[in-house]
Amino acid sequence: MFPGTNSTLVWSDPATGSHIDFAAFADFARTAERARFDFVFLAEGLRLREQQGKVYDRDMAGRPDNFAVLAALAAVTDRIGLAGTVNSTFNEPFEVARQFATLDHLSGGRAGWNVVTTWEEYVGENFRRGSYLPREQRYERAAAFLDAVCRLLGSWRADDVLADKATGRFLRRADAGAFAHRDAQFDIAGRFTTPPGPQGRPVVFQAGSSPEGREFAAAAADAIFGMYGDLAEKREFYADVRRRAAAHGRAPGTPLVLPAATFCLGDTDAEARERAARVRLAQVDGRTAIAFLEEVWNRDLGAYDPDGPLPDVEPVVGGGAVAKAMAGVRKYPDPPATARRWRELAEAKGLSIRELVIEVTGRQTFIGAPSTVADAMCAWVDGGACDGFIVVPHTVPGAFDEFARTVVPLLQERGVVRAEYEGRTLREHLGLACN
Secondary structure, X not given: OOOOOOOOOOOOOOOEOOOOOHHHHHHHHHHHHHOOOOEEEEOOOOOOOEEOOEEOOOOXXXXXXXXXXXXXXXXXXXXXXXXXXXXXOOOOHHHHHHHHHHHHHHHOXXXXXXXXXXXXXXXXXXXXXXXXXXXXXXXXXXXXXXXXXXXXXXXXXXXXXXXEOOOOEEEOOOOOOEEEEEOOOOEXXXXXXXXXXXXXXXXXXXXXXXXXXXXXXXXXXXXXXXXXXXXXHHHHHHHHHHHHHHHOOOOOOOOEEEEXXXXXXXXXXXXXXXXXXXXXXXXXXXXXXXXXXXHHHOOOOOXXXXXXXXXXXXXXXOXXXXXXXXXXXXXXXXHHHHHHHHHXXXXXXXXXXXXXXXXXXXXXXXXXXXHHHHHHHHHHHHOOOOOOOEEOOXXXXXXXXXXXXXXXXXXXXXXXXXXXOOOOOHHHHHOOOOO
């Protein structure tokens, strides 16, 4: 379950709670645990996004530190997994290994790590190095980073802590925690401070669908998460990741493929469709539509009417970016071609700017009555599109509570979602081997 932070989440809706009050985090984690979800999943935000030099607050802006939130959630939950996004570009392996080992202890083996590289130089300005890595070096560092973290976590054996009070001997092995890791990215050696948690190492996620991300996930991740397109695209993605994993000698069935699943529910399918249309209008208001086009056009489009035709000017290629740390900047690498394609689409369907943005940024994976949504989710898994889903509601707690109350029981009746936890650790929830 992912509470969401981008334009999927309608933060201005009365059904959406705080994104920083711990009571709100505790509430959604407890709801997810009552529904027997595998884990809750938090995104990372290392810099506030900007549009034309101003903080972009059409979406929720500002996020607390993941480790602090997850550690606090460990104290108010018992079984649900606790997964957080932590980047490999602006951290150091020793620090991250220590934090995840600690979280695994605090939670009784429920820690999960979403390894990301962070994709924009603008974000790097927040950090001491003040610079950024080219795309190919980001994943090289990520792979080395993960290797180093695993080496640190593996520097302790499970039985190294003897703690014999009678003899006064605490460690069973004199070289417990001793490590040395040297490669092109890191040259570190010493003693790691934290004994291994119940899982040995956290469950490793990778988020993203680029060729580099797929390769990284296929080689090393336990699960891959993404917000990619339609059923056909998901099937292609699923098959591609599994092919790459087999080439790396991974066991069949790994990594798990868990795409984002947005949804809109109603008492009937017709009511759900009407609701979905209202939700889309809330997610894409006029200012949001213009801002979205500015990410691609890379120029001020504030003079255009969101209910009018697409801009008659061409995108600006190169130069300073109007939008920073925004997804559209990365998602559409060829702005002139994108503008041409969208104009053709708008003309063919008679779409305004706002209608076009709604058309090309479809947010609801599943729309319908709870039984319709449950059937569709089962069909996607049975049809070879994924192994499960990371549920992304448009309001939290509102829409998420509704999903947990209406769809989850139907999935449990179908026997595809557990009715009770059987294991204690996140690895056990996901059916993954221990490390």
